[in-house]
Amino acid sequence: MDWTNQGTAMASLKINGKTITVDVEDDTPLLWAIRENVGLTGTKYGCGIAQCGACTVHMDGVAMRSCGVTVGEAAGKEITTIEGLAAGGVLHKVQTAWIANDVPQCGYCQSGMIMAVAALLKDNPKPTDDDINDAITNICRCGTFQQVREAIHAAANA
Amino acid sequence: MLPRTRKGAAMNQHVKINRRSFVIGAATAGAGLAIGLDLPFGGPAVVRAADGSPEVNAWVVIKPDETVVIRIARSEMGQGTLTGLAQLVAEELECDWSKVTTEYPTPGQSVARKRVWGDFSTGGSRGIRTSQDYVRKGGATARVMLIQAAANEWKVPATECKVSAGVITHTPTGRTTTYGKVAEAAAKIEPPADVKLKDPKDWTIAGKGLKRLDTVDKTTGKMIYGADIKLPGMLNAAIKDCPVFGGKVKSFDAAKIANMKGVKKVVQVGDSGVAVVADTWWHAKTALDALPIVWDEGDNAKVSSETIAKWLAEGLDNAQPAYVGNQNGDAKAAIAGAAKKVEAVYSYPYQNHATMEPMNATVLYTSEKCEVWCGTQNGEAAFAAALEASGLPPEKVDVHKLMLGGGFGRRGMTDYVRQAVAIAKQMPGTPIKLLWSREEDMQHGKYHPITQCKLTGAFDADNNLIALHYRLSGQSILFSVRPEALQNGMDPAAFQGVAQSGEASIGYSVPNLLVEHAMRNPHVPPGFWRGVNVNHNAIYMECFMDELALAAGQDPLEFRRKLMGKHPKHLAVLNAVAEKIGWSTPAPKGVYRGIAQVMGYGSYVAGAAEISVTDGSKIKVHRIVASTDPGYVVNPAQVERQIAGSFVYGLSALFYGGCTVKDGRIEQANFDTYNSMRINEMPKVESVMVPSGGFWGGVGEPTIGVAAPAVLNAYFAATGKRIRSFPLRTQNITFA
Numbered sequence: 001m002d003w004t005n006q007g008t009a010m011a012s013l014k015i016n017g018k019t020i021t022v023d024v025e026d027d028t029p030l031l032w033a034i035r036e037n038v039g040l041t042g043t044k045y046g047c048g049i050a051q052c053g054a055c056t057v058h059m060d061g062v063a064m065r066s067c068g069v070t071v072g073e074a075a076g077k078e079i080t081t082i083e084g085l086a087a088g089g090v091l092h093k094v095q096t097a098w099i100a101n102d103v104p105q106c107g108y109c110q111s112g113m114i115m116a117v118a119a120l121l122k123d124n125p126k127p128t129d130d131d132i133n134d135a136i137t138n139i140c141r142c143g144t145f146q147q148v149r150e151a152i153h154a155a156a157n158a
Numbered sequence: 159m160l161p162r163t164r165k166g167a168a169m170n171q172h173v174k175i176n177r178r179s180f181v182i183g184a185a186t187a188g189a190g191l192a193i194g195l196d197l198p199f200g201g202p203a204v205v206r207a208a209d210g211s212p213e214v215n216a217w218v219v220i221k222p223d224e225t226v227v228i229r230i231a232r233s234e235m236g237q238g239t240l241t242g243l244a245q246l247v248a249e250e251l252e253c254d255w256s257k258v259t260t261e262y263p264t265p266g267q268s269v270a271r272k273r274v275w276g277d278f279s280t281g282g283s284r285g286i287r288t289s290q291d292y293v294r295k296g297g298a299t300a301r302v303m304l305i306q307a308a309a310n311e312w313k314v315p316a317t318e319c320k321v322s323a324g325v326i327t328h329t330p331t332g333r334t335t336t337y338g339k340v341a342e343a344a345a346k347i348e349p350p351a352d353v354k355l356k357d358p359k360d361w362t363i364a365g366k367g368l369k370r371l372d373t374v375d376k377t378t379g380k381m382i383y384g385a386d387i388k389l390p391g392m393l394n395a396a397i398k399d400c401p402v403f404g405g406k407v408k409s410f411d412a413a414k415i416a417n418m419k420g421v422k423k424v425v426q427v428g429d430s431g432v433a434v435v436a437d438t439w440w441h442a443k444t445a446l447d448a449l450p451i452v453w454d455e456g457d458n459a460k461v462s463s464e465t466i467a468k469w470l471a472e473g474l475d476n477a478q479p480a481y482v483g484n485q486n487g488d489a490k491a492a493i494a495g496a497a498k499k500v501e502a503v504y505s506y507p508y509q510n511h512a513t514m515e516p517m518n519a520t521v522l523y524t525s526e527k528c529e530v531w532c533g534t535q536n537g538e539a540a541f542a543a544a545l546e547a548s549g550l551p552p553e554k555v556d557v558h559k560l561m562l563g564g565g566f567g568r569r570g571m572t573d574y575v576r577q578a579v580a581i582a583k584q585m586p587g588t589p590i591k592l593l594w595s596r597e598e599d600m601q602h603g604k605y606h607p608i609t610q611c612k613l614t615g616a617f618d619a620d621n622n623l624i625a626l627h628y629r630l631s632g633q634s635i636l637f638s639v640r641p642e643a644l645q646n647g648m649d650p651a652a653f654q655g656v657a658q659s660g661e662a663s664i665g666y667s668v669p670n671l672l673v674e675h676a677m678r679n680p681h682v683p684p685g686f687w688r689g690v691n692v693n694h695n696a697i698y699m700e701c702f703m704d705e706l707a708l709a710a711g712q713d714p715l716e717f718r719r720k721l722m723g724k725h726p727k728h729l730a731v732l733n734a735v736a737e738k739i740g741w742s743t744p745a746p747k748g749v750y751r752g753i754a755q756v757m758g759y760g761s762y763v764a765g766a767a768e769i770s771v772t773d774g775s776k777i778k779v780h781r782i783v784a785s786t787d788p789g790y791v792v793n794p795a796q797v798e799r800q801i802a803g804s805f806v807y808g809l810s811a812l813f814y815g816g817c818t819v820k821d822g823r824i825e826q827a828n829f830d831t832y833n834s835m836r837i838n839e840m841p842k843v844e845s846v847m848v849p850s851g852g853f854w855g856g857v858g859e860p861t862i863g864v865a866a867p868a869v870l871n872a873y874f875a876a877t878g879k880r881i882r883s884f885p886l887r888t889q890n891i892t893f894a
């Protein structure tokens with residue numbers, strides 16, 4: 001029998017600077033632990049198979065598709081979600097550029113897009129168009145790519 | 159300045175229901191609409207918003223702090239309609255734009271007030287064009303009442319008062335007051351019977367590329383989509399519907415998963431679905447995947463893409479019956495006697511909407527009330543679905559609209575609402591959130607219809623096009639979705655873009671023309687997919703126009719121009735893109751161009767693409783110039799985004815899309831097999847807006863029609879290869 005049937009399974013996650021203990025099995029995708037057990041719904045479900053990027057979070061500063069990471073793998077790592085990107089109530093420069101360039105359409109992909117871009121700019125503060133093409137592989141069904149590219153350059157120059 | 163967030167997604171006001179005032183499903187444009195203060199149930203003289211602020215009229219609430227709340231009945235799904243409609247109301251209202259927020263009335267409230275907010279339906283690129291007149295009147299009426307209230311207070315004629323940005327001035331004395339101060343009094347004033355709307359050339363808020371009103375929450379993770387809502391005590395449901403459309407549940411073994419973590423209940427949903435309800439959605443889905451289900455798949459299980467293609471191909475035979483959608487002269491005779499003929503057969507596959515947010519709805523059902531929270535493109539249709547599925551009377555049902563993670567036509571359907579109500583009904587008193595997995599969403603879509611088309615053109619000895627026969631074979635959306643809209647069996651929408659007249663008319667005059675549709679309806683359910691029938695009709699017609707130009711030995715642009723003399727608006731947008739792309743000058747080395755035009759949703763659109771091709775099969779789309787004449791442009795910045803977005807949607811479908819059928823079910827299950835364009839594949843999109851005024855066309859959909867044929871025509875120019883079957887991945891053609 002599956003051990004997860006045997007009662008509670010506690011996991012400790014460090015999310016947005018806080019340590020949170022949640023009742024969740026180790027093999028649960030981090031995405032669902034964040035959305036359902038921690039209750040932060042800014043991180044979105046789009047595919048569940050690491051294809052779309054809607055669920056992108058930072059794990060120790062690296063952009064990760066949280067649907068493809070388990071709670072067990074995430075334990076002990078510093079996780080940042082879209083809700084934790086604005087430090088001390090000040091919007092991250094990527095968020096500011098997103099607002100200034102009016103990037104989102106439906107917005108559903110944009111949490112993941114912003115998290116992916118924030119990670120890119122940390123490693124590569126002035127990315128070229130080619131760098132952007134290589135690093136940003138999130139799906140946006142509304143097709144905001146033109147504004148995304150403009151806003152990335154705007155954030156890089158901010 | 160700190161950016162504003164959108165306040166209050168829905169009103170919270172309680173209203174009594176007048177049952178007679180609602181006709182279920184009657185969500186058609188042009189329904190009679192009451193403007194202003196219309197109180198069907200003789201309530202208080204002043205209608206109040208949830209926080210007690212007075213309604214000046216149904217469209218406008220003004221708070222003492224000068225906040226202007228504009229009510230929006232249509233749905234925001236990314237297309238910018240919420241902001242555009244608010245601009246139109248604010249323009250006539252003459253309020254301070256920086257004080258504007260919006261809110262959605264619920265369908266239940268609308269029903270209770272004789273549909274005061276009109277049609278909720280947000281499809282067919284209708285959000286603005288079919289409500290602009292009455293929302294502008296709503297704003298203008300409120301302005302007149304607010305000015306009158308100030309004039310009454312000052313005991314001066316209203317004609318001596320003017321308003322700017324919500325500040326009313328008595329011109330002779332220079333006295334001023336504000337909307338916030340007179341709103342209470344204005345709400346008691348009899349609305350004027352008639353108001354004059356501004357000439358769009360005098361617009362200062364509408365017509366401008368203002369920023370959207372809903373952006374901030376979409377960048378901080380705060381925006382609540384349907385999939386995000388939380389209610390106290392809520393449980394989560396995952397569902398599987400029979401993978402073969404039309405099939406049924408035979409049996410399922412709930413005992414096998416009863417002990418799995420978090421599982422609360424396993425329920426049948428209608429006769430074709432099974433849902434697991436659990437504490438979390440992850441638990442529900444995990445258990446559902448482990449649940450043994452036996453399906454009664456029925457005869458449809460024998461259907462495949464091959465059997466459908468064969469059936470459709472038979473419809474291309476002129477001996478088979480067909481509906482005539484557009485005709486002049488005698489095309490068949492002219493073709494029979496022509497000096498030269500060109501014939502080609504094209505086909506276009508099923509496509510899934512693949513909205514970024516999978517379908518979902520949350521329902522709380524008790525015997526006293528059925529409340530739904532969901533993203534929907536049609537609040538009234540969702541309301542009607544909940545009414546029917548719950549069996550409760552209208553006064554006990556309501557729908558609270560949440561932000562849509564994409565719509566594209568999919569969320570105009572209500573299958574997911576019905577399912578959620580059916581589940582919640584089996585667990586009264588417990589709120590249930592039903593969320594589809596991506597796999598469920600891919601395989602239970604309302605697909606872009608499948609068609610084939612045989613085109614025959616005929617020339618006289620001087621290479622003049624004398625006849626065109628356009629014979630479609632394939633699926634009708636209306637047959638499945640709105641059969642009452644068929645005309646003696648014919649689906650008039652099947653001719654979008656090639657119709658004789660109306661909002662999607664053909665841009666060419668050919669002396670002998672026959673456009674017909676042999677209807678063939680496979681069991682795969684079709685739906686309105688961004689651009690709808692314009693997509694394939696534009697590909698067929700515009701690629702074939704290039705084939706005809708080639709046969710006539712003429713430049714594709716010049717060849718078209720000769721046929722467009724009687725279609726000046728179609729021609730104007732085509733000329734606009736030709737000029738902007740530099741058609742008359744050679745393209746850069748290794749770059750090839752293609753051009754296309756079409757009319758849809760009342761707007762005239764054209765596109766010109768520049769591409770390069772490596773190894774004959776890897777396409778880099780460098781640039782697409784798009785032109786649109788939608789009559790009026792309410793927000794050019796958002797129109798630009800809709801154009802670029804429509805190209806991503808259309809080109810994703812062209813290159814990567816295509817849903818295939820095997821054993822009666824859709825094969826593609828997720829983005830690994832139904833891929834979507836990424837930023838590296840995005841061309842530079844340049845928009846040329848040429849609004850000519852005098853009519854209101856749509857924006858969200860029409861331009862999708864020109865992206866694919868412009869790219870395909872450029873591909874032919876580059877390679878000499880004409881592609882007639884899609885998606886391109888099946889022809890081993892990819893993005894570079």
Ligand code: FES
Pocket residue numbers: 044045046047048049050051052053054055056065066067068
């Ligand atoms: S939901 Fe994780 S990548 Fe799509």
Ligand code: FES
Pocket residue numbers: 104105106107108109110139140141142143144236514563564
């Ligand atoms: S903004 Fe809608 S999916 Fe990207």
